[in-house]
Amino acid sequence: MRTAEVDPLTEPAARVGRAWTTTLSLANGAIWVGWYGPLQILLAIQAEDLAPSGTSKETVLAWVTGAGAVVSLAANPLFGALSDRTTSRWGRRTPWIVAGTTTGAAALLLLSAAPSVWWMAAAWCLVQLTLNAAFAAVTAAVPDRVPRLQRGSVGGWLGAAQLLGVVAGTGLATAAGGTVAGYAACALFTVAGVLPYVVRHRDLRLAPAHRPPWNTRAFLASFWLSPRRHPDLAWAWLTRFLINVSNSVVLLYLLYYLRDRLHRPDPDEGVLILTAVNGLTMLATVVVGGVWSDRTGRRKPFVIWSGALMAVATGLLATWQTWPGAIVAAAILGIGFGVFTSVDFALMTDVLPEAMDRGKDLGVINIANSLPQVAAPALAAPIVTYLGGYRVLYLVAAVIGLVGAALVVRVRGVD
Structure with a gap:
C-alpha cells in the first residue's frame, strides 16, 4: 500500500x-x-x-x-x-x-x-x-x-x-x-x-526531516497545553468537559432513580427503554447536526443550543418526575447530545494549535470525555445522600451543562 x-x-x-x-x-x-x-x-x-x-x-x-x-x-x-x-x-x-x-x-x-x-x-x-x-x-x-x-x-x-x-x-x-x-x-x-x-x-x-529531534523532557512537557498560550483550546476543552460531566451525572444513577424515585416495578427494563429512546434520537441528529453546521460554516451556535437542550432534558428529570417525563427527557437528551457530538468534534479539530501535534492534542482533548466518568460519581454521591436527593442532583447537572455550553462563546477563533 x-x-x-x-x-x-x-x-x-x-x-x-x-x-x-x-x-x-x-x-x-x-x-x-x-x-x-x-x-x-x-x-x-x-x-x-x-x-x-x-x-x-x-x-x-x-x-x-x-x-x-x-x-x-x-x-x-x-x-x-x-x-x-x-x-x-x-x-x-x-x-x-x-x-x-x-x-x-x-x-x-x-x-x-x-x-x-x-x-x-x-x-x-x-x-x-x-x-x-x-x-x-x-x-x-x-x-x-x-x-x-x-x-x-x-x-x-x-x-x-x-x-x-x-x-x-x-x-x-x-x-x-x-x-x-x-x-x-x-x-x-x-x-x-x-x-x-x-x-x-x-x-x-511524514518526511523524516519534518520530525522534531527526540528529547524526552520536551516530549513529556508537550502534553501540557497552556491555557494562556492556547485559550481557544482551553475554553473548548472546558465546554466539552462540563457538558460530559452533566451527561455522566444523568446516566450514573439512572437505575436507582427509576427504582427509588419513580418506583418502577422493573427498573432494569426501564433503563433499557430509556437507552433505546436516547440512542434513536441521538442517531437521528448526530449526522444532520454536523452537516448543518458545515453548510452554515458555524459551530458555536450549535454547541450553545444543543447544550441548552440537554440542560432542559436534565431539568425535566428534576421537575417532572414521572415515567412519561423520563421518556421525554431521554428523547430530548438524545437530540441535543447527537448535535453536540458531531459539532463539538469539528470545533475541537478547528482549534488545534499545531499540525505536527494533531494526534497528541486530540488525545489530550479526549481526556474531557474520560475524566467526567471519574468526576461524576464524586459529585453525585454526596448530593443524592446528603444534599437533597435526585431533584437537586439533576438541577445541579442542568446548571453544569448550561455553564459548559455558555463558555463556548469564549472561543474566538471559530464562529
Missing part, C-alpha cells in the same frame, strides 16, 4: 469522498465494539465468576474498569503523540491503527482466558492500551485529511458509528453464547471492521 503524496502538515483542502468517510467510520465503530462488548456484558460476567470469597462482584468490576480507565487516560494522548512523529513508509496513522487493532484483538482473547481477577485486570488494561493506540490514530486522521467545512459531517458519521459500535458490541457479547465466544466475536469484528480503511486508503507520510 502506497502512502498519499500530500504534505501532512498542511491544512487539507480537498474534500474526502464517501468511501473514505465510510471506511474510517467503520473502523471507529469496530474499535468501540472491542471496548463495549466487554464493558456492557462480558466483564460483569467475569467479575461474578472470578470474585474471591468475601469480595463482591461489584467491587471487582469497579476495580478492573477503574484501572482500565486510568490506562485509557494516559494511552490516548501518548499514542497520538507517537503517531504524530511516525515517519513509516506506510504513513503516520496506519501503522498504529494496524498494530493497535491486532494487539487489541489478541488482548481480548487473553482476557477471555483470565483465571483470576489479577489476570482479568491486567488483560483489560492491555485492551485499553492497545485499542487506544488505534483510536488515537483514527481520530487524528480527520484533521489530517478533512477540510474544516467538512468536519462536522464526518464527525457526525464517526459519532453514529460509535453509537452503533456500542450496540453491536453489546449484541455480539450477548448472542455469542459465553464469555470466551463473546470475546472472540468482538475481537474478530474489531479486526474485520478496521481492514477496509487500512487496505483501501493511502495514509499521509
Whole structure:
C-alpha cells in the first residue's frame, strides 16, 4: 500500500469522498465494539465468576474498569503523540491503527482466558492500551485529511458509528453464547471492521526531516497545553468537559432513580427503554447536526443550543418526575447530545494549535470525555445522600451543562 503524496502538515483542502468517510467510520465503530462488548456484558460476567470469597462482584468490576480507565487516560494522548512523529513508509496513522487493532484483538482473547481477577485486570488494561493506540490514530486522521467545512459531517458519521459500535458490541457479547465466544466475536469484528480503511486508503507520510529531534523532557512537557498560550483550546476543552460531566451525572444513577424515585416495578427494563429512546434520537441528529453546521460554516451556535437542550432534558428529570417525563427527557437528551457530538468534534479539530501535534492534542482533548466518568460519581454521591436527593442532583447537572455550553462563546477563533 502506497502512502498519499500530500504534505501532512498542511491544512487539507480537498474534500474526502464517501468511501473514505465510510471506511474510517467503520473502523471507529469496530474499535468501540472491542471496548463495549466487554464493558456492557462480558466483564460483569467475569467479575461474578472470578470474585474471591468475601469480595463482591461489584467491587471487582469497579476495580478492573477503574484501572482500565486510568490506562485509557494516559494511552490516548501518548499514542497520538507517537503517531504524530511516525515517519513509516506506510504513513503516520496506519501503522498504529494496524498494530493497535491486532494487539487489541489478541488482548481480548487473553482476557477471555483470565483465571483470576489479577489476570482479568491486567488483560483489560492491555485492551485499553492497545485499542487506544488505534483510536488515537483514527481520530487524528480527520484533521489530517478533512477540510474544516467538512468536519462536522464526518464527525457526525464517526459519532453514529460509535453509537452503533456500542450496540453491536453489546449484541455480539450477548448472542455469542459465553464469555470466551463473546470475546472472540468482538475481537474478530474489531479486526474485520478496521481492514477496509487500512487496505483501501493511502495514509499521509511524514518526511523524516519534518520530525522534531527526540528529547524526552520536551516530549513529556508537550502534553501540557497552556491555557494562556492556547485559550481557544482551553475554553473548548472546558465546554466539552462540563457538558460530559452533566451527561455522566444523568446516566450514573439512572437505575436507582427509576427504582427509588419513580418506583418502577422493573427498573432494569426501564433503563433499557430509556437507552433505546436516547440512542434513536441521538442517531437521528448526530449526522444532520454536523452537516448543518458545515453548510452554515458555524459551530458555536450549535454547541450553545444543543447544550441548552440537554440542560432542559436534565431539568425535566428534576421537575417532572414521572415515567412519561423520563421518556421525554431521554428523547430530548438524545437530540441535543447527537448535535453536540458531531459539532463539538469539528470545533475541537478547528482549534488545534499545531499540525505536527494533531494526534497528541486530540488525545489530550479526549481526556474531557474520560475524566467526567471519574468526576461524576464524586459529585453525585454526596448530593443524592446528603444534599437533597435526585431533584437537586439533576438541577445541579442542568446548571453544569448550561455553564459548559455558555463558555463556548469564549472561543474566538471559530464562529
